[in-house]
Amino acid sequence: MTITQDSSAPLIVVVGITGNQGGSVVNALAESSKPYRIRGLTRDVNKPAAQEFAAKGVEVVAVSLTSDNATGAREAFNGADITFVVTNYWEHLDVNREVAEVKMLIDQAKTVGVKLFIWSGLESIIKVSKGKYPNVHHFNGKGEITEYGRHSGIPFVNVQSGWYASNFAKLDGMKPKKQADGSFVLALPVGPQTLLPVLDTPHDYGLFVQEAIESPEFGAGSEVLTSGEDITVGDMVSQLAEITGKKITFARIGDEEFLAATGLPRSVALEVLESLKYHEEWGYYAGKTTDASRRHLARPTRTWADFVKSTNWSSILA
Ligand SMILES: NC(=O)c1ccc[n+]([C@@H]2O[C@H](COP(=O)([O-])OP(=O)(O)OC[C@H]3O[C@@H](n4cnc5c(N)ncnc54)[C@H](OP(=O)(O)O)[C@@H]3O)[C@@H](O)[C@H]2O)c1
Structure with a gap:
């Protein structure tokens, strides 16, 4: 566990630490050989996952990152070297809200001088399919956000999440x-x-964010395509x-x-x-392969078979 309070270590601010992706990011950085200060954001610091991270040295901060709370976002990002941002589209099913919230976060991160903005994006299916599939808002909105981030001037990496094995x-x-x-x-x-980049997200997504931070092959302007297999x-x-x-x-x-x-x-x-x-x-990643994104991971990812073995199927296959 290398979460440190030493002010010489980079400060990483992680959105969604109580969730699949954010929690995985904190775990991967905590297991890195490099020291990090970590500030984890949640709306509810009393959630068990938030409390567990606090006990491990994460500075847990309560904030609701809605688009009308730019002040809260700015305070939460203040001092950060790197921010990781994920949204939960499925909580509200409102693509305009998702897009507005992350655009606000990009703007605020830029204001406080964040040096790397890591975003959990997806392809714009409406664009790639040339309008054939117009209704996949949870992909399209994330694609729009990626475009905004790339043109915002902030150093920006898109770490796309694969298909959740779960x-x-x-x-x-x-x-x-x-x-x-x-x-x-x-x-x-x-x-x-039909081929899918299957990912045991809580277990492995964070490895790819760690790679985006630590591997010279990635960093500002790059894209990381996550997949366990x-x-x-x-x-x-x-x-x-x-x-x-x-x-x-x-x-x-x-x-x-x-x-x-x-x-x-x-x-x-x-x-x-x-x-x-x-x-x-x-193809999930519009024909792009995941090979390069898997090359510099700190440890092997779980395959689909690994996920199946680590999952209790008794009630699902009853
Ligand atoms: N299922 C798939 O195959 C798949 C594949 C690729 C991408 N995705 C995408 O993954 C995303 C979900 O990520 P996840 O699985 O990590 O979600 P999750 O486990 O539901 O966690 C969502 C996190 O976001 C935080 N959050 C939500 N709204 C917030 C707000 N207003 N202010 C502050 N924090 C907020 C939550 O924090 P608190 O509740 O603690 O405040 C929670 O920690 C979705 O957008 C989905 O489209 C899914």
């Missing part, structure tokens, strides 16, 4: 579903050859079956069937549907 264990539309004969089917509106959905299902010992097969289903199976409001389900179809046609 989606297949947590999301109703993606979990394997029990059939009348006792077997399971994992059904998606895409073919089994690039693997097809068909292979994921085969490995899940083999490791758990359950009969699980993959099935391609129609769009309407998938929309209904998600259990989500139609507009939200449409985001998920279009994102999957985009991944099949263009």
Whole structure:
């Protein structure tokens, strides 16, 4: 554990320490051989995750990073050498809010002289697909933010998050579903050859942020594409079956069937549907490979099989 209070060490301000990505960033930096001061932001310092980090030497600060709170953001970023910013689109489903909040954070980080702004962005699917898939707002908004950050003048790195491995264990539309004969089917509106950069996010996302900070190959202007393993959905299902010992097969289903199976409001389900179809046609990272981004990690990432082995599937495959 190398979290230090020594003022000669760089101060990293991490948004979302109680979440998957922010928590992973703090853990990776704490395990680095380099010393860091870490300030972690949350709206609720009493959350167990916030308290645990405070006990490990993180300066935990309460702030709500809404676009009308530029003063709070400026104070939270004050003195930072580096900031890490993630949003939680799924909490409000409002792309305009997401974009406005991060633009404000970029502006405030610039005002206080942050030397590196690390952003958890995604591709603009509407742009890459030339308008074919217009409804994936959680990607499109992040793409717009990336453009803004790149032109803002602040040193800016985009560390895109891969596909959360946990989606297949947590999301109703993606979990394997029990059939009348006792077997399971994992059904998606895409073919089994669809390739995904699967990431055990809480375990490994932070390694890539650490790499962006510490590796000379990255840094200002660069892009880091995170992935524990690039693997097809068909292979994921085969490995899940083999490791758990359950009969699980993959099935391609129609769009309407998938929309209904998600259990989500139609507009939200449409985001998920279009994102999957985009991944099949263009690739999650729009055809860019993840090899270079995996080259200088401090330790190996978990593969899909590692994730399956470390997950309790008993209630999901009951
Ligand atoms: N599922 C996927 O496959 C996937 C793939 C790539 C990217 N993503 C993206 O990942 C993002 C979610 O990241 P995550 O998994 O780390 O989320 P998470 O686990 O839900 O955590 C969100 C964090 O953001 C903080 N936060 C939210 N609103 C805030 C506000 N107004 N002020 C201050 N802090 C705030 C929360 O802090 P407190 O609650 O403690 O205040 C929490 O720590 C989404 O935008 C999603 O689009 C998901």
